[in-house]
Amino acid sequence: MATRNFGAPVRRNEDARLLSGQALFIDDVELPGMLHAAFLRSNLAHAAIRSIDVSAARARDGILAVYTAADLGDYWAPGPLLVPPPPIAGLTFNQRTQVPLAKDKVRHVGEPLAVVLAQSRYLAEDALTDIAVELDPLPAVVDLEKALAETSARVHDDVPGNVAARVRQGRGNYAATRARADHIVGRRFRYDHGASSPIETRGVVANWDARADQLTVWDTTQAPVFLRNGLAAMLGLSERQVRVIAPFVGGGFGPKIMLFYPEEVVIPWAAKKLNRPVKWIEDRLEHFFATTQERGQIHDAEMALSRDGRILGVKDTFLHDTGAYDPYGLTVPINSQCTLLGPYVIANYESTFTAVFTNKPIVTPYRGAGRQHGVFVIERLLDLAAHELKLDRAEIRRRNFIPPDAFPYNNEIIYQDFAPLQYDSGNYAPILDKALDLIGYDRFLAEEQPRLRAQGRHVGVGVTCYVEGTGIGPYEGAKVQVQANGKVSVATGIGTQGQGHFTVFAQIVADQLGVEVRDIDVVTGDTDQFYWGAGTFASRGAVVAGNAVNEAAKAVRQKILKLAAEHFECAEEDLEIANGAVSVVGIPGQAVKLGALALKANPMRGAVRPGTEPGLESTQYFGPPSGATASGAHAMIVEVDPQTFALKVLKYAVVHDCGTVINPLILAGQIHGGVAQGIGNAFYEQLVFDDEGQLLNASLAEYLLPTALDVPHMQIAHTETVSPLNPLGIKGAGEAGAIPVGPLFAQAIEDALGLLDKKIELLEIPLSPNRLFELTAKLR
């Protein structure tokens, strides 16, 4: 089999549509008679609802209906728990999930209270001002530590201390190790992640076709199949009666995997009740409250080391802000707990976290999904240990790497996919060496930094390492079908938000079936095109769905060969598939086009043998036993202006191992975008809540996404240790760029300003010019 497409930087199939303004996004769905929804949202973080009077709003012209929780009747119910807690002994978990419209109490700013359905969005928003709401304010639970106090207000009246969960995991015996360690380094770390902020917000459009008894829902979801199944159950319909379409989605990065958002529950119900299509599009202000986000953790962590810098053990106790509800279970803090271990041998580990309810928007995974928090802790501990033990920062990492002959490597704790945290394959030292080489680490420290410092410039270097659990189960499926026109269609159940699925899946099929990539039509995210699937999350699309596509394409290839062998009355071994046709090797002119074979495979008359399946198609599923572990290193040289604390990144390098690469161009794009989000997290983006639980910077003018001037040119290189867990050897790459940027910035800025020698440590993310000014106050 020629491998001319797999591994090549193929241009994307989806781009022509996107570039010409022809791709269908959610707000482009227009239906006759469509109504428009607007939600009335709480302006308080914590309050008892005394009354909601919608009569004046209902009386307005152009208003079809106004609904509150009371109108939903038996349909009103708390949402499902999306991810139950993994099987970890002794864990505590208090399930409290979000509701469609608030009933007795509001628990965060932006929680929906009522919905208006009108002839236009303008009219719907007008009517919101006519709804009279009486709220009795309650003390807001905002600070993680204060929330745990017995005297604290309660987000959920029946959950004392606001404890959403408490989980302890570990291996070995940290206490015994600590007693014999040469050196202990311990600190308190704060890591705050932000809002994923896709440029397209969320939206839902629902249409009830009464004649067909059929509900169609367009939704900006990363998980259309689960949305369909859940909606069908809630509305008392069979799954066949519900079609969910995730059209082109303008970025997701995690929060669009969350379901059921209140709007996803209310809009389809209203469409069915009113027998009219209904559209709701989130505006940017709503997005800061109504879409889930990630936020902060506080870690009290220490590392026990030998004199020569070998990690003997780590102990970490942390608090995790889960927001007002916890529909996504423990995924984020478990990722923090597991990913902290990184590429290092840590024989003794003791980690305990407490997830805390607060009166803030719900926390669910956002690109990295808690991994950043853990990586920040371990990488900063290593930096501080290196400083105290007078070791080189790269060297201390190299000394602690899991050796290449130790795989599969079992960390003996449970990961978010319920499987033991076992790394499938990896080779970490070459990654670090390559990263150091790309930025000229040794030369910088030996020559450039002293020279530039002598000129009064503040330049520093940083290097951080990480692993990323990717490509977790349970499974995905794909249907590959040769069409009569000779083109091939591929359908899979995952949603897509810009990852290039229309191209990478086509590349996989192209090689198997000898068809051009552009002649392969990939459909994702339409439950009528493919029935089963889980969704796009955890860097798993290429790994899990990609392998399902490969299996299906292989099966179709076998069908093609079998049918062509019958056609030519020859052996399958004498056939080759290329250029959209099957030909007999060595006999010019003996060829049949795939389209003609597809027609032949669906005869209109005549008898076929028992067991014959029509068409050249196959549906196959793939589920890995556990996740494939990708890894990498980022390195950076930065210059800091000591007056303004503005940063200039002089060099940025990423070396990454995600196993077999399907499309290096798309992979580079994933890394670039991840790094950009990591930079935003490290230095620009912070959700600032006051002690009333009000978000003070809910606009893109104040919540600063990095621009083209803030993201540097990046050099990218790859190493390749294939995954043994799937036939294509792939590991996921979606989140890798974003994960290690926080500690990289802290380390490089510390180095640039020589802070550690001045007894100033950067133990928090995000940093910013303002925050650096505050943290360095004692120098002035």
Added chain:
Amino acid sequence: MTTDTHDITVTVNGTQYRRAVEARTLLSDFLRHDLSLAGTHVGCEQGVCGACTVLFDGAAVRSCLMFAAQADGHAIMTVEGLAADRDHLHPLQESMRDCHGLQCGYCTPGILMTMKVFLEETPAPDEAQIREALSGNLCRCTGYQHIVEAVALAAERLRR
């Protein structure tokens, strides 16, 4: 609430439209929903993200910050006007495709319109100039690097 309407005549991508619009109708909503030119996207409705950028008498403007009524008598170009069809893309679009300058594609129309004017004014830009010109358009997917490369390539192709 206002219901006063204005009769406007506006030329979009070379086609003249006469419509009655409410005074408060945003230009972005008018283009997308009244004229069904949905290629212009809306990301923030306050002029920060740049996704809704269109050309207004040849200048790049944010259509979410203007009323449709203000377009009376003016000429607008949207992303739909850049190329005759999907198979004959503008060199800027072709370069974005060649360099993988888009992922989800949502911010892309605004970037294309902003860069079209930029390249007319700056036919041989360096990387710093491109980044400066791009800095008013937010992209959350690409990290900008491939967009910068695409714009440089487009400049080269347009100069030929």
